[in-house]
Amino acid sequence: MIHSQVNPDAAEALRGLCIGLTRQALLAFTAIVAMPLAAEAADGPGTTSTTGKTIALSNSYNGNSFRQVMVKDWQNVTAQEIAAKTIKGATVVSANSSVTEQASQIQNMILQGYNGIAVLAASSSALNGVVKSACAQGITVVSFAGIVTASCAWQVNYDWSSYGKQEIEYIAKRLNGHGNILEIRGIAGDSTDKDISDGVHAAMTAYPGLKIVGTVYGQWTSTVAQKEVSGILPSLPQVDAVVTQGGDGYGAAIAFQNSNRKVPIIIMGNRQDELAWWKQEHDKNGYETFAISATPSISQISFWVTQQILAGKTVPKKVIVPLLRVDQTNLDAYLRTIPPGGVANPPYPKDLVVKIIDANTNHSAMPPVPPPAP
Amino acid sequence: MQSHSIRQSPWLFGFIGAAVLFVATIIVSRGGGASATFHAAMAFSIFSVLVAISQMLVITSGPGNIDLSVPAVLTLCAYIGMGVMHGSNAWIPVGLLVVAAVGLLAGAFNYAAILLLRLPPIIATLASSFVFQSLAMNAGGDATIKPPSLLSAFTSLSVGPVSVLAVLVVLLTIGLAIGLKRSLFGRRLLATGQSEAAARFAGIRTRQVRLISYAGAGLFSGLAGFLLAGFTGGAALNMGDTYLMESIAVVVLGGTSVAGGQANAIGIWGSALFFNLLTIMLNSFRTPVGLRYLLTGAIIILIVTAATRPLTRT
Missing domain, CATH: 3.40.50.2300 (Response regulator)
Incomplete structure (x- = not known):
């Protein structure tokens, strides 16, 4: 753009070059000054009225x-x-x-x-x-x-792999990097299920002491999770933690309680029954976990x-x-707001x-x- | 000699299959969880058996009869039941009565659609299942309503490794088996299923018989929903999803003829245990999920073919 303004005539060329250079410098200068300004301007809400939209x-x-x-x-x-x-x-x-x-x-x-x-x-x-x-x-x-x-089109979505990662990191911290994990997945063939599970497995490579001892598909449904977990439990060694995908935590908890096993750390989702069960156990015996969900x-x-x-x-x-993440500290606050x-x-x-x-x-x-x- | 008797009683395949799976699972889990495995299989077979009884009543009433609305009626009744009781132990009897009434009405509605609109049962019950599912959505919507504590305690109550509810459902199944063989209605149902025309000539009011079988199916589906909601801590919109395929497969594997006119209530238990143990075993073996579905399908085809061959030859 700038070079196109250079005149082939020598004198003109010089003048043009000078103008070009100054313009270039000016442009560069404004660019340097304006760049953070522009970024600043991009922050905050859009200003065009959408009243008619x-x-x-x-x-x-x-x-x-x-x-x-x-x-x-x-x-x-x-x-x-x-x-x-x-x-x-x-x-x-x-x-x-x-x-x-x-x-x-x-x-x-x-x-x-x-x-x-x-x-x-x-x-x-x-x-x-x-x-x-x-x-x-x-x-x-x-x-x-x-x-x-x-x-x-724009894409608004969760980072599903971080779902699995946060679960494993919490469990690794609680178990000091050693323990048996039961994985409850969602629906076979679903892309969200795959992304979360991939996140779980990727995060586990950092903790060789953690081992997945069983996998079931709970279909993000309490009833299905309860059935599948009840079925696989008799064949499992001690389970120290359960990674979930939300909606299945309560069913898993009931399955463990009905089997007379010690209830492991079960990561919860955002449903009221999951959070209420967690609070009830916490009040009874200091049970701790965290909840994560879409x-x-x-x-x-x-x-x-x-x-x-x-x-x-x-x-x-x-x-x-x-x-969404619910921790022990804000569990009560969340529970109060959920019908x-x-x-x-x-x-x-x-x-x-x-x-x-x-x-x-x-x-x-x-x-x-x-x-x-x- | 022995194989001859098995061929005459194809429903035994369910029990034999269940026993084989049970032993295989125990061996793999190193003998650790025999009682726990049995307990888990029994606990979930209860619901498979109840939905299968629904399906059996309808299938037996004649060729082409099938109830695809079983999962929807189950869900609807669970929602209405939990909604009526609202967690109160005192309201359990009322909840049970309301569920029974809704189940019977839903079944009657199915038969009314078949009779009055002259729809094939497969279409009528498919359509009505959308109606029931929408009603359930409106009845419960987005919330899971908790069951009364007494109902939950009752559904998971067990003496040693034996679930009390399972014993009751076994007794119910035996009662039903005797009823089908000995009672007047049982005879009429089988006669209607074998040949509606012949039954009508014999003076049986076949429409009434089929109405009762559809209403009864609704009743048992509703009961399954009521108890399942108690057992799993509340009603959920997709709680019935797994029971459509299962109700049909369990009935057929249990020795009931798809062509109607021949029912087997006891066989339902064998095949319900078989299906639940199959899930448990494939989970315990840590089979990849694709293979799991493949094996389940293959095993169903294999067993049903083996179990029904003597019937088609005679």
Whole structure:
């Protein structure tokens, strides 16, 4: 650009060169000064008004409690923000685990003229076609939890391998690096299950004293986990710890209690029965563990990410969101906020989501999900 | 001589298979957990048996009869039962009655759809299972409702290695087996299943018989849901998922004819134990999950083929 301004005529060339150089220096200077400024400016919420915008959620499945809470969270935040005039309208449509059904629903959203579409996809690749056609019409597409791989869409997701890693690190610390582990996995063939389990196994290479003595598939369901664990227990040596994937901790605990074995360290998820059981055991005999999980309120993150992109904020194409962690110190505070039979599900307000986006942009530490007020 | 008697009683395959698996598991686990393995297998067979009884009643009522709504009725009843009792021990009898009523109604609804809309049972019960599952979603939604403490204690109560609930369900199964052979209704059900037309000519009200068999299926599915929720600490939307395939496989392996008209209640226990021990054994052997499914499928085909061959020849 600068060289194109150099005039072939000698005098002119010199002058041009001088101008060019000064401009170059000036540009370099402004670049140096402006770079941190620009990064600074990228932090914080987007400033363009989204009052006239509409955002839709396309949800691949609505048949389990996680998804139902997730949709409710979406409806809560959108109702609130429509009332606050942040956006003009919102909707949610669920498909029945069917890719074609979800694709046609997204097609309808395009026709209805939504400005942003959040997608929890039934398939990471099969929706790419319809997602691309949405992008081509200038619609912001944000996939979350179940992501799509089309490059024009944003991906909001957990770092699943860190799920397994945090579990193993906690267990290694508690057992001083030595002990037998039972692994409860999720659903065979599911990518989330594979990612978490890979995280577990990768983290275990650092602790040769830890050994996995058995593996069962609990399908993230208490009843299934209880059955599978009860079945494998008689064939196992002493079990010192159980790594889980959430939703299965309570069933595992009951299986151990019914077998008259000493209950090992069982990593819990975010369901009320898991946390309530942990508290009950802690009050009785000082039992300690920790809980880690994905939360249905990730739909609120997807809402704010979509809104922020529409508001002109620069958002990286991949946004990693923090997993919820409950420790002994904030167990009581969490338990108080969960209705019986519900899940720990902290809301993600705009400020927190903006901080999460900024942490992703700057590759800095994730803001922790603040525990409820004690 | 012995093989001849087995061929005449194909349902014995379930018991023999269960025994073989049991011994294999004990050998692998170095004899450590014989009683624990038996206990675990019994505890979970209870629910397999109850859903299989539901399926048996329907399948026996004639060719083409099947109840795909078993898992949905189970889930619905678990939710309604837990919701009615709301954790209170005093309400257990009420909860049980409500569950029984809902189960019977669900079954009757199934048969009404088959009869009035002239739908094949496989379609009618599939459709109604969506209805029941949605009702369960609305009844319980996102929350797991805890069972009353007495119900939980009762479902996991055992004297030594023997579960009290298992003994009760065994007695129920024996009662049912005798009832099918000796009672008037049992005879009518088998006659209807063998040939509806012939049964009608013989003066049997076959519609009434089938209505009762569908309603009874609903009742047992509901009971399974009620007890399962007690045993596992609450109702969950996907608690019934595993029981669709299982109810059918257990019934067929247990010696009940898919073509109807021939029921075997006792055989259900053998095949329920067989299936639960199979899961336990494959887990204990640390079989990779892909292989686990492959083996389960292969073993089911093998056993069912072996068990049903004498029937198709005669």
